[in-house]
Amino acid sequence: MKIVFVxxxxxxxxxxxxxxxxxxxxSTKFQYDSYLITSHYHTYKxxxxxxIDRPHLIKLKNFSTVNILTYISLLFAIRKIxxxxxxxxxxxxxxxxxxxxxxxRVKVKFxxxxxxxxxxxxxxxxxxxxxxxxxxxxxxxxxxxxVIFINEYMKYNLQRYEIPEHIIEFKNNGTNLIVPxxxxxxxxxxxxxxxxxxxxxxxxxxNKQKNLDLxxxxxxxxxxxxxxxxxxxGTGEEKNNFKQKVLKNDLKNVLILDFQEDIHNYFQIFDCLxxxxxxxxxxxxxxxxxxxxxxxxxxxxxxxxxxxTDLSSTISVSPNEPDSLVQGIQFFLDNKSxxxxxxENAYKRYLDNFNWMDVLSFYDNLLANK
Numbered sequence: 177m178k179i180v181f182v183x184x185x186x187x188x189x190x191x192x193x194x195x196x197x198x199x200x201x202x203s204t205k206f207q208y209d210s211y212l213i214t215s216h217y218h219t220y221k222x223x224x225x226x227x228i229d230r231p232h233l234i235k236l237k238n239f240s241t242v243n244i245l246t247y248i249s250l251l252f253a254i255r256k257i258x259x260x261x262x263x264x265x266x267x268x269x270x271x272x273x274x275x276x277x278x279x280x281r282v283k284v285k286f287x288x289x290x291x292x293x294x295x296x297x298x299x300x301x302x303x304x305x306x307x308x309x310x311x312x313x314x315x316x317x318x319x320x321x322x323v324i325f326i327n328e329y330m331k332y333n334l335q336r337y338e339i340p341e342h343i344i345e346f347k348n349n350g351t352n353l354i355v356p357x358x359x360x361x362x363x364x365x366x367x368x369x370x371x372x373x374x375x376x377x378x379x380x381x382x383n384k385q386k387n388l389d390l391x392x393x394x395x396x397x398x399x400x401x402x403x404x405x406x407x408x409x410g411t412g413e414e415k416n417n418f419k420q421k422v423l424k425n426d427l428k429n430v431l432i433l434d435f436q437e438d439i440h441n442y443f444q445i446f447d448c449l450x451x452x453x454x455x456x457x458x459x460x461x462x463x464x465x466x467x468x469x470x471x472x473x474x475x476x477x478x479x480x481x482x483x484x485t486d487l488s489s490t491i492s493v494s495p496n497e498p499d500s501l502v503q504g505i506q507f508f509l510d511n512k513s514x515x516x517x518x519x520e521n522a523y524k525r526y527l528d529n530f531n532w533m534d535v536l537s538f539y540d541n542l543l544a545n546k
Contacts, residue, residue, distance in 0.1 A: 177208055177209065177543065178208075178209045178210075178211065178257060179202070179208050179209070179210050179211070179262070179263070179543065180210075180211045180212075180213060180257055180262045180263070181195060181198075181199055181210065181211070181212050181213070181262075181263045182213045182214070182262065182263070183195060183212070183213075183214040183215065183216060183220075192216060192219050192220060192223060193223060193460060194349060194351070194460055195212070195220075196212075196220060196223040196224065196227070197351075197352060197532075198535070198536075198539065199212060199234050200227060200230055200234065201352075201532075201536050202536065202539060202540070202543075203233045203234055204230060205536060205540075206536075206540055206543075207233070208233065208543070209233045210233055210234045210235070211234070211235045211237060211257050212234055212235070212236050212237065213237045213238075214236070214237070214238065215238075217236065217237075217238035220236055221236060224236065226437055324345045324346070324347060345538075345542070347534075347535065347538045348482075348529050348530050348535075349460070349463070349530070349535070350463070350530040350531055350532045350534065350535040351460055351463040351464050351467060351530065351532060352532040353467045353468070353532075354440040355440075356440060356441045356443070356444050357438065357440075357441060358438065358441045360444045360445050363441060363442065363444075363445050364445060367407075367431060367433070369405060369407070369431070369445070372403065373403060373404065373405045374403050374404045374405070374447045374509065375405055375406075375407050375445055375446050375447050376394075376398075376404060376405070376406045376407070376446075376447065376448060376449075376450060376505060377406075377407050377408075377409070377442070377443075377445075377446035377447075377448065377449045377450070377470075378391065378406070378407070378408045378409070378410070378449065378450055379409045379410060379439065379442070379449065379461050379465075380410045380412075380451075380461055381410055381411065381412040382408075382410055382411065382412030382413070382414040382415035382418055383412045383413055383414050384414065384454075385453055385454055385455060385456075386412075386452075386453050386454075387452040387453055387454055387475070387495050388414055388418055390452050390495065390498070390500070390501050391406075391450065391452060391501065392418065392421055392422075393498060393499075393501070393502070394406075394450075394501040394502050394505060395422070395427055395429065395430050396425065396427065397502045398429060398502075398505065399427055399428070399429050401429070404429055404505075404509075405429050405430070405431060406429055406430045406431070407431050407433070407445075407446070408430070408431070408432045408433065409433045409434075409435060409436055409439065409442060410434075410435055411434065411435050415432070418432070419432055440464070443464065443465060443468035443470050444468065446465075446470050447471070447508075448470065448471040448472065448473060448491075448505075448508050448515075449461075449462075449465045449470050449471070449472050449473070450472075450473045450501065450504075450505070451472060451473065451474045451475065451480065452473070452474070452475045452493060452495050452500075452501050453475055453477065453479070453480075453495065454475070454477070454495050455477055455478075455479060456477060456479030456480060459479050459480060459482075459483055462474065462480065462483055462484075463483060463526065463530055466483070466484075466519075466522045466523060466525075466526045467523070467526055467530075469519050469520075469523055470519070471491070471508060471515045471516075471518060471519050472484075472490045472491070472522070473490070473491040473493060473501065473504040473505065473508060474490045474491070474492060474493070475492075475493055475494065475495040476492045476493065476494060476495075477495065483525075483530070484522055484525065485525070486521075488517070488518060488521050489518050489519075489521040489522035489525060490518060490522060491504045491507055491508055491515070491518070492504075
């Protein structure tokens, strides 16, 4: 059976790795013929090349999300493929709504909206009420249209969008544990990091969403502590500015790396990971850290509470208080036995709620009930 996944989000994030793993496993385990149509073509191409040892039936197609004309070309691409199942991961806009309406008119059998962004304007909420959840849910059988929530704290959109209950499915996002293939000692030697250091890690985008000012203030505070080093891994539009601030303030306790293709190997060298974001939708890096039993310091936001539901599984900090991250790191340094219990609690929740095979079974059941 042919399935199409459309990633029409304009922003980069953790969704690319989640989507590629989902399609790879659906393709290999269930033999689905998959097409990935995306505005992040090169990102996905790189991810596929990293998985060259995994045979698959995925075909990659590129498109832009600039205007409605590109959406029209997307529609023709989908019609040519003639899929039975389409998953949309897209922005809330008139263009996106028109695409969904058109797909129904050409009788695509099943559509799922995979990801609902948390950052919405009132205008977008009204548009989606009018074009999507109102019109489509009234005129098409629930078998052909589902809204999939992948985070418990996205459920508030049920009220905001007035989504009928009969078209709703809920499934936690998950992640597949990848065992490290390089030893901790080799990685520490590669980056000239002494073994005795406490390594405070960060993996992700360098942008305003990630609360870089709060992170930088923590780096400044602990500059005088010779036992701590901050290790950053990632890319983003604010990376050069962050680097310049580190150089300008002569911070010797900060090491900044580009994105590493073998990123799964790096979790083992972190003593803890920091996630002080202002908002998150799909915190896959947090899930990966938990799966590797790495202690976490997280901002008390909905996206993180969807993964870690109580204060006994993470060190929780406020994203808006200047000293909160410093206090969180200090708590980690001073309370190692308590933090070890946090790690075990978080790992148990990961096993119970974010099992990757459960995610695959969920999508396979949706496809089987087309």
